[in-house]
Amino acid sequence: MANFLYTTRTINSKDFVYMALYHTHRPQDFGSVVGQEHIVKTLSNQILAGTVAHAYLFFGPRGIGKTTTARLLAKSMNCTERKKDSAEPCNACASCLEIGRGSALDVIEIDAASHTGVDNVRENIIDNAQFRPTKSAYKVFIIDEVHMLSTSAFNALLKTLEEPPQHVLFILATTELHKLPDTIVSRCQRFTFSKIPSDALKAHLAHIASSLGVTCEESVLNHIVQKSEGCARDAISLLEQVMATGEKHITAASAAFLLPPSAAEEVVALTTAIVHGETHTALQTIQHLYDQGFQFLQFTDDCIAFLRTLLIAQVTPQYIDTLALEAATKKSITELSSSLTQKKLIALIEAFFDARAQLRQTPMPQLPLEILAVAQTQTDPMSASPVSTPLPPGAALPTQKAIPATPPPATDTVQMEENTPLPASEEPKKQSLAKKVKALVSHKSIQISLEDARKKWPEFIQVLEKDSPALTFILKLAELHEVNGNTFVIAVGHQFHRDKLNEKHCMQKIESMLAPIYGGNINLNIVLKDKKAIVEKKQELDSLASAFGGEVVA
Numbered sequence: 001m002a003n004f005l006y007t008t009r010t011i012n013s014k015d016f017v018y019m020a021l022y023h024t025h026r027p028q029d030f031g032s033v034v035g036q037e038h039i040v041k042t043l044s045n046q047i048l049a050g051t052v053a054h055a056y057l058f059f060g061p062r063g064i065g066k067t068t069t070a071r072l073l074a075k076s077m078n079c080t081e082r083k084k085d086s087a088e089p090c091n092a093c094a095s096c097l098e099i100g101r102g103s104a105l106d107v108i109e110i111d112a113a114s115h116t117g118v119d120n121v122r123e124n125i126i127d128n129a130q131f132r133p134t135k136s137a138y139k140v141f142i143i144d145e146v147h148m149l150s151t152s153a154f155n156a157l158l159k160t161l162e163e164p165p166q167h168v169l170f171i172l173a174t175t176e177l178h179k180l181p182d183t184i185v186s187r188c189q190r191f192t193f194s195k196i197p198s199d200a201l202k203a204h205l206a207h208i209a210s211s212l213g214v215t216c217e218e219s220v221l222n223h224i225v226q227k228s229e230g231c232a233r234d235a236i237s238l239l240e241q242v243m244a245t246g247e248k249h250i251t252a253a254s255a256a257f258l259l260p261p262s263a264a265e266e267v268v269a270l271t272t273a274i275v276h277g278e279t280h281t282a283l284q285t286i287q288h289l290y291d292q293g294f295q296f297l298q299f300t301d302d303c304i305a306f307l308r309t310l311l312i313a314q315v316t317p318q319y320i321d322t323l324a325l326e327a328a329t330k331k332s333i334t335e336l337s338s339s340l341t342q343k344k345l346i347a348l349i350e351a352f353f354d355a356r357a358q359l360r361q362t363p364m365p366q367l368p369l370e371i372l373a374v375a376q377t378q379t380d381p382m383s384a385s386p387v388s389t390p391l392p393p394g395a396a397l398p399t400q401k402a403i404p405a406t407p408p409p410a411t412d413t414v415q416m417e418e419n420t421p422l423p424a425s426e427e428p429k430k431q432s433l434a435k436k437v438k439a440l441v442s443h444k445s446i447q448i449s450l451e452d453a454r455k456k457w458p459e460f461i462q463v464l465e466k467d468s469p470a471l472t473f474i475l476k477l478a479e480l481h482e483v484n485g486n487t488f489v490i491a492v493g494h495q496f497h498r499d500k501l502n503e504k505h506c507m508q509k510i511e512s513m514l515a516p517i518y519g520g521n522i523n524l525n526i527v528l529k530d531k532k533a534i535v536e537k538k539q540e541l542d543s544l545a546s547a548f549g550g551e552v553v554a
Contacts, residue, residue, distance in 0.1 A: 021240035022233045025208050027068055028100065029088045030076075034204045034232055035196030036065055042191070043069070044087035047076055053189040055161055055170040057146075059177045060193025063233030067109075069193075070142045070171040074107045075099045077169065078136035095136055106136040113145045118152040126160050129168045138169045146172040147179035154181050161187050195230025204232065205239050209250075214243055216250040223252075223259060266299070267306045268332045270369075274348070274376050275336055279470075282373035290366045300356045300369065306333075307349045313337040314345070351376060351496040371473060375500060378470030446520030450483045453518070460517050468509065474500060475510075479529065486522055488514070491529035501526045 027033045030040045046052050056073070058066040072089065076082060078099065081090040089096045098104040110124055125141055133139040143149075149157070161170055161184065172188060174180060196204075202221045209216050220242060228235035242255040266289055273282035289299060312319050314337045320330050340348075355368040362368055457480050465472040474497045475490070482489035492498050500506060507524060514522040 020237070021208070021243075022236040025211075025236060027065070027072065028091050030072055031088065033065055033069060033072070035200045035230075036069065036193055039069065039191045039193065043073060047073075047087040048085070052077065052169070054164050054168065055188040056172065057177075057180075057185060057188035057190045058171065058173045058193060059190060060175070061195055061231065062175055063231035064193050064196055065232065066173040066193055067142065067144055070140075070173060071099060071107070073171065074104075074138070074140040074142065074169070077138050077140070078104075078106065104136070106133040106138070107140045107142065109142045109144065111144050112148040116148050116150050116153060118150060118156050121149065121153040121156050126156060129160055129165060132167055137167070139167055140169045140171065142171045142173070144173045145175070146184075147174045147176045151181075154184055158183055158187075196232055196235075197230070198225050201225050201228070201230065201232060201235055205235055208236065208239060209243070212243070214248055214250065216242070216255075217252055219252045220250050220255045220259075223255065226264065227259065264302070264306075264329060266294070267302050268329060270373070271303065271306060271310075271336060272332065274373060275340060277377045279374060279377040282377055283370060286366050286369050286373060296365045296369060297356065297359050300352055300359065304349060304352050304356070307345065307352065309333060310337045310340065311342070311345055311349070314340075314342060347496065347499065348376065354494050354496055371477075374470050374473050375497070378468065446486045446518065446522075448483055448486065448518060450480070453483045453488060454480055456517055460514055463513055463517065464510070467513070471501075471506060471510065481527070481529070484525075486520060487525055488522055489525045489527060491527050493529055495528065498526050498528055 030044055033040050043052075052073075056070075058070060060066055075089040075091075075096050076087055078095045079089040079093055080095055081093045082088070083090075091097075091100065095104065099107050102109075108124065108128065110120075115121075115124065125143075129139065129141070131139075158181075160168075164170065170188070172180075172184075177185070202225050205221055205224060206216065216239075224235050224238045224242070227238060238259060242250050242258050244258060245254050247254060266285060270282055270285045273279075273285060289296070309319075310333060313333055317334075317337075320333055337345075351372050355372045358368040359365065461472060461475060464475065474492065477493060477497070478501075479491045480488060481491035490501065492501065501510070501524070511522055511524060514524075
């Protein structure tokens with residue numbers, strides 16, 4: 001029978017079988033644990049002082065050393081050759097070797113995910129705890145994913161956990177602390193494991209590669225660290241994947257075919273296009289993602305994470321230096337964070353959150369991001385710097401809208417002036433004045449029914465589409481919900497659409513285009529409608545799909 005050792009990488013041997021790299025490089029002493037120095041120091045001090053608790057709770061994300069640390073604690077407490085002035089196990093005595101192989105009878109590892117019931121707890125833990133250790137000084141129970149235990153199982157465990165025999169040590173590990181009863185948590189010493197810092201993880205990967213006679217370009221290590229998100233197990237697995245080429249020096253080119261595709265460059269490209277108002281580039285990027293088979297839900301999460309980085313970088317610029325990213329990406333972060341106001345950046349993050357919520361409902365996976373790109377780039381540039389051409393000195397500001405609350409009373413006087421002959425030099429001024437007054441008179445307060453308002457609404461959309469495609473997209477998704485006098489109540493499905501339409505220049509543009517179509521002054525009231533209604537209204541999706549040259553398939 002093959003022996004499964006944590007310390008061998010021999011392949012095609014009669015005595016050994018291949019072990020995954022994260023197994024063969026699992027820390028065998030406290031000094032090899034990466035990124036959890038505060039926990040290692042505390043446990044080491046307790047071991048030396050003889051004040052080890054009867055129950056520990058290790059909490060933190062997956063793959064960062066919770067179970068490994070639990071095994072090291074069990075190994076150190078049962079080591080027969082440990083030096084008095086050191087907390088490190090000897091890794092040579094029979095107890096250390098058995099625990100390292102996973103064959104120690106007195107170290108019981110239980111996966112709570114597959115042993116959730118009260119009967120398993122009674123048989124494997126409570127009853128077993130009453131017997132003294134077979135060989136070792138302590139009987140150690142390591143319960144992984146302990147949050148998966150049932151309520152009755154927790155209740156059965158509680159009494160033993162509260163008053164365990166002197167020879168028993170409990171180590172509970174979980175990724176979801178909030179699912180544990182307070183009665184369990186309160187009876188344990190809790191240690192919170194953190195994601196491994198980028199620099200420490202990169203150095204650890206370089207050390208592992210070096211021990212195997214392999215070197216990696218820094219860009220490869222950065223890519224692995226970024227993809228693993230602080231998880232040592234994932235990072236080592238990815239390192240093993242790129243080492244499958246058999247090369248002694250791993251370059252970015254050779255790793256590109258083996259590592260999962262990174263969306264980092266696409267995230268930067270899309271964000272940059274949106275910030276700079278480059279609609280065509282943004283839509284091209286999204287189409288490229290679709291053609292390459294990217295998962296848009298994950299990509300949207302990546303965009304949100306990147307925007308979060310921009311937000312933190314605005315407040316704490318030195319934060320960028322702590323990231324395991326390429327120099328070009330760091331440069332993009334610096335440039336983008338300085339070109340956005342915090343208000344605009346927060347609004348963009350909210351827009352991506354809204355798009356993310358739509359991804360699970362849309363029949364076209366790229367559609368929510370395309371809507372976001374068009375809405376954010378064409379309606380209102382995201383850049384903090386002004387993008388409009390500055391007016392020359394002394395020039396008057398253009399008037400977006402000039403609609404009085406009530407019609408001017410001087411209509412008859414103006415008509416008489418129109419019929420009164422004027423000198424040739426004054427004729428152009430007279431005509432200009434007449435046109436202005438005529439426009440002012442036409443924009444009077446009106447009363448209109450909802451039915452009549454909806455009849456002319458397509459005409460308004462057609463006029464608006466020539467001037468502002470982005471506003472047209474939003475209003476095609478909206479609904480002319482109600483008319484109160486000369487106030488149109490427009491119902492939209494998303495908060496960022498409401499915010500966009502309520503912006504002063506957008507409101508002025510829409511109202512100024514509505515006035516000549518409806519023959520009077522129109523006011524807008526933008527409200528939110530139930531999102532369920534959006535899903536149920538197929539004609540809205542049809543309209544939007546048509547704008548992109550597609551169709552909705554039932």
